[in-house]
Amino acid sequence: MSDPKTMLAEGRQTFRRKTLHEELTESIREQIILGDLAAGTRVPEKELCALYGVSRTPLREALKVLATDGLINLEPNRGAWVSKITCADIDEVFPIMGALEALAGELACRHIRDEEIGAIRKLHREMLGHYEKREMGPYFETNQRIHEAILAAARNNTLTTQYRSLAARVRRARYVANMTMQRWSQATEEHEQIMTYLERRDGESLSKILKKHLENKLETVRHWLEEKEKNADIE
Amino acid sequence: MSDPKTMLAEGRQTFRRKTLHEELTESIREQIILGDLAAGTRVPEKELCALYGVSRTPLREALKVLATDGLINLEPNRGAWVSKITCADIDEVFPIMGALEALAGELACRHIRDEEIGAIRKLHREMLGHYEKREMGPYFETNQRIHEAILAAARNNTLTTQYRSLAARVRRARYVANMTMQRWSQATEEHEQIMTYLERRDGESLSKILKKHLENKLETVRHWLEEKEKNADIE
DNA sequence: CTTCGATTAAATGAATGCATAATGCTTTCG
DNA sequence: CGAAAGCATTATGCATTCATTTAATCGAAG
Known part of the structure; x- marks a missing residue:
C-alpha cells in the first residue's frame, strides 16, 4: 500500500x-x-x-x-x-484469520521462491524438535515464524498488516492456552501437510488445510477460555 | 468484539x-x-x-x-x-475483500433467516431494475446494500468492520470506474447466482462465486486505474 | 547563469492549562 | 438503618502555547 x-x-x-x-x-x-x-x-x-x-x-x-x-x-x-478477550471475540476473529491465512497460502504458492520454501522447511524441522522435547514456548515461537513466512511469501503487504492486527488481538490468549497432547500432535500433523502442499505449490490444498488448521486452533483456545470465563464468574 | x-x-x-x-x-x-x-x-x-x-x-x-x-x-x-489508490493497492485489497466476502457468504448461509433472504431478494430485483435502465449510480448503491446484507447475515461484527475498512479504501475507485456493458451484464449474472446459492443456503458455492465476483470486479477497476495512471504520468 | 548555502517563515510535534463530565464519599432525611 | 442527594475530587476533552523540523526564498560565490 x-x-x-x-x-x-x-x-x-x-x-x-x-x-x-x-x-x-x-x-x-x-x-x-x-x-x-x-x-x-x-x-x-x-x-x-x-x-x-x-x-x-x-x-x-x-x-x-x-x-x-x-x-x-x-x-x-x-x-x-x-480490551478483554472473550469467547465471542475469538469466535469472530479466528474464522477471519483462517480466511486470511487461506488466501495467504494460495498467494504464497504462486509467488514463493525455492529458497523461501527451504527456509520454512528449516523452521518446520526446528518446530518438530520443540514438539518432541515438549517445549511449548519455543514451539509457539517457531510456529508463529512459519505463519509469518507464509504471509511474507504471499507478497501482499495489506494482507500481512490485517493478519497481524487480528493476531495481536488473540495472541494473549494463544500464549497461555495449554494444548492437550492430542491437539498438539494433531497440529503438528497439520503442519506436516502444510509443508507438503507448500512444496508442491498446491495452492488450493494449502488453502484448505490452513483454514482447517485455524479452525482447530480455535477449538483449543475456546476450551481454555471457557474454563477461564467460568472461573472469572466466581469473583 | x-x-x-x-x-x-x-x-x-x-x-x-x-x-x-x-x-x-x-x-x-x-x-x-x-x-x-x-x-x-x-x-x-x-x-x-x-x-x-x-x-x-x-x-x-x-x-x-x-x-x-x-x-x-x-x-x-x-x-x-x-492516500492515493494505485493499481498495486487494489491488487492487494481486492483479494482480501474476496476472501472476507467468501467467508461472509459461508457464515451467512449458516445463520441467515428466511426474512433476511427475502429482503435481499427484494434488493436484488431492485438492482436488476437499475441494470435494465442503465442507472449506474443507483445500481452501485443497491449492489452495496446487498453485500452489506450478506455481511450482516454472517453475524460476525469483526468481519463486517474489517470488510468496511477495506471497502472504504477502494470505494473511491469503484464509484468512478465505468464498467463495460459486457462486464456489467456479467456482474449481474454473478449476482443471479449469488442469489440462488444464498436461497439454497449452499455456503460452499456461495463462497466460491463471491470470491470470483470480487476477482472480476478487480479487473474492472484495474483497467480503469491503469488508464488513469497513464494519464497521470503526463502531468 | 547556475548552484550551494544560510536565513526565515510556516507547519507539525509536544506540553501545559482550563473546562467539564464522572465517580466516590459524606451527609441528611425518610 | 438504608437510600438518595449534594459536594468534592479525579480524570478526561479540548484549547492554547511553546519547541522543533521542514521548506522556501534570497543572496553570494563559482
Whole structure:
C-alpha cells in the first residue's frame, strides 16, 4: 500500500526518527500483547504519562490508534481499558484469520521462491524438535515464524498488516492456552501437510488445510477460555 | 468484539454524546470516501481546523485514526495526505475483500433467516431494475446494500468492520470506474447466482462465486486505474 | 547563469492549562 | 438503618502555547 511506514520500511526506517506517539503506540501494543498490561485493566492516562515520562497529548494519540486496532477500549469521558478477550471475540476473529491465512497460502504458492520454501522447511524441522522435547514456548515461537513466512511469501503487504492486527488481538490468549497432547500432535500433523502442499505449490490444498488448521486452533483456545470465563464468574 | 461502540450500539448510541474527535473522524472519512477530499491532496491541519472550527488536538487524533485505517498517510513532521489508490493497492485489497466476502457468504448461509433472504431478494430485483435502465449510480448503491446484507447475515461484527475498512479504501475507485456493458451484464449474472446459492443456503458455492465476483470486479477497476495512471504520468 | 548555502517563515510535534463530565464519599432525611 | 442527594475530587476533552523540523526564498560565490 502507499503507506509510508511499509513502503520505506527497509530503506529508511532505521534513521527516520520516530515521533513520541509512534514509539508509545508500539511500546504499549507490545505490553498488551505480552500480557504486561493485563486484559481488563484500566489505563489511566496520567499513570502511563508518568511511566513513560511524556505528556498526555502523544499518549492520547497512541491510545486512539490502539483503540482502532481493537486492543483498547475507549469510552468518552470514561477512559481506556485493555480490551478483554472473550469467547465471542475469538469466535469472530479466528474464522477471519483462517480466511486470511487461506488466501495467504494460495498467494504464497504462486509467488514463493525455492529458497523461501527451504527456509520454512528449516523452521518446520526446528518446530518438530520443540514438539518432541515438549517445549511449548519455543514451539509457539517457531510456529508463529512459519505463519509469518507464509504471509511474507504471499507478497501482499495489506494482507500481512490485517493478519497481524487480528493476531495481536488473540495472541494473549494463544500464549497461555495449554494444548492437550492430542491437539498438539494433531497440529503438528497439520503442519506436516502444510509443508507438503507448500512444496508442491498446491495452492488450493494449502488453502484448505490452513483454514482447517485455524479452525482447530480455535477449538483449543475456546476450551481454555471457557474454563477461564467460568472461573472469572466466581469473583 | 468487546468494543463498546458495537456492544452498546443499539442500546446507548443514540443518546451517547459523541466527542469532537469522533465526529471529525467520521466526517473526514466520509469526505474522503465520497471524493470531496481528492486522493493525493494534502491535508493541512490548520485548514481543516478552520473548516470545522476546532482546535488541532482533536483533529490530530482523528487523523491518527484515519491513518491506521489507511485512508490517510502521515509522515512525521511532513503532514498528512489523502492516500492515493494505485493499481498495486487494489491488487492487494481486492483479494482480501474476496476472501472476507467468501467467508461472509459461508457464515451467512449458516445463520441467515428466511426474512433476511427475502429482503435481499427484494434488493436484488431492485438492482436488476437499475441494470435494465442503465442507472449506474443507483445500481452501485443497491449492489452495496446487498453485500452489506450478506455481511450482516454472517453475524460476525469483526468481519463486517474489517470488510468496511477495506471497502472504504477502494470505494473511491469503484464509484468512478465505468464498467463495460459486457462486464456489467456479467456482474449481474454473478449476482443471479449469488442469489440462488444464498436461497439454497449452499455456503460452499456461495463462497466460491463471491470470491470470483470480487476477482472480476478487480479487473474492472484495474483497467480503469491503469488508464488513469497513464494519464497521470503526463502531468 | 547556475548552484550551494544560510536565513526565515510556516507547519507539525509536544506540553501545559482550563473546562467539564464522572465517580466516590459524606451527609441528611425518610 | 438504608437510600438518595449534594459536594468534592479525579480524570478526561479540548484549547492554547511553546519547541522543533521542514521548506522556501534570497543572496553570494563559482
